[in-house]
Amino acid sequence: xxxxxxxxxxxxxxxxxxxxxxxxxxxxxxxxxxxxxxxxxxxxxxxxxxxxxxxxxxxxxxxxxxxxxxxxxxxxxxxxxxxxxxxxxxxxxxxxxxxxxxxxxxxxxxxxxxxxxxxxxxxxxxxxxxxxxxx
Numbered sequence: 001x002x003x004x005x006x007x008x009x010x011x012x013x014x015x016x017x018x019x020x021x022x023x024x025x026x027x028x029x030x031x032x033x034x035x036x037x038x039x040x041x042x043x044x045x046x047x048x049x050x051x052x053x054x055x056x057x058x059x060x061x062x063x064x065x066x067x068x069x070x071x072x073x074x075x076x077x078x079x080x081x082x083x084x085x086x087x088x089x090x091x092x093x094x095x096x097x098x099x100x101x102x103x104x105x106x107x108x109x110x111x112x113x114x115x116x117x118x119x120x121x122x123x124x125x126x127x128x129x130x131x132x133x134x135x
Contacts, residue, residue, distance in 0.1 A: 001013055001014075001015070003020075003045050003049070004041060004042075004045060006038060006041070008025045008031065008034055008035060008038045009022060009023060009024075009025055009035075009038045009039075009041075009042060010022070010023045011041075011042060011045055013045075013049060013051065015049075017053070017130065017133070017134055018051060018052055018053055019051075019053045019054065019055055019130065019133055019134075020045070020046065020049070020051045020053070020054045020055070021054075021055045021057060022042060022054060022055065022056050022057065023057045023060070024056050024057060024058040024061045025038065025061070026061055026062045026063070026064070027061070027062070027063045027064060027065045027069070027070055027073060028062075028064045028065065029064065029065050029069065032065065032069060032072075032073065035073060036073070036076055039073075039076055039077050039080050040080065042077075042080070043080035043081065043083060043084060046081070046084040046085075046086065047083065047084055050085060051084070051085075051086070052085055052086060052087040052088070053086075053087060053088045053089075053090075053133040053134075054081075054086060054088075054089050054090070054133075055090050055091075055092065055126070055129055055130065055133060056089060056090070056091045056092070057091075057092045057126075058091055058092055058093060058094050058099065058103065059092045059093065059094055059095070060094070061094055061096075061099055062096070062099065063098065063099055063102055067102060067105065070102050070106060071105070071106050071109055074103075074106040074107075074109075074110060075106075075109075075110060075113075075115065078110050078115050078116060079115070081118075082115070082117055086118050087118055087119075088118060088119050088121075088132070088133050089118060089119070089120045089121075090120075090121055090122075090123055090129035090130070090132055090133050091103070091120065091121070091122050091123065091129075092122075092123055092124070092125075092126060092129060093122050093123065093124055103122075107120065
C-alpha cells in the first residue's frame, strides 16, 4: 500500500511482511532541502507504523552532487533511522559504478563512525533482499 509519494520519495508498505519499500531519490543539489524534508516524512511514517524492515531501492538513483553532499544526506538518513525501531535495512544496488562507489564510501563512513545500529546489506535482486529482510 502506498503510504506517501511526493515525486521525490515513494513509500510502499507491505504490512504482511512489515517491509517499507523506499525508492531512493536522485541526488541533485537544488533538491537537497526537499530530500531532507522527505527523509523527515519517511522517519515519521516508520515511527507511526512501527516498521522494522526497510528496502531502499537505489537501482535507478542518479547522483549529481559532491561526495560531501551525498555523505551529508546519507548521515541525515541514518540519523533519522536511529530514531525508529529499524532492525534491518536492505539496499538494492544501482547499475552505475559511480553511484555504487559513492554509496560504498558513504556506508563505510557511517560504519566507521558507529552510526549504524542495525544490519545493512546490499543486493542486486529484489527477491533476495526481501528474503534476507524476512529471514
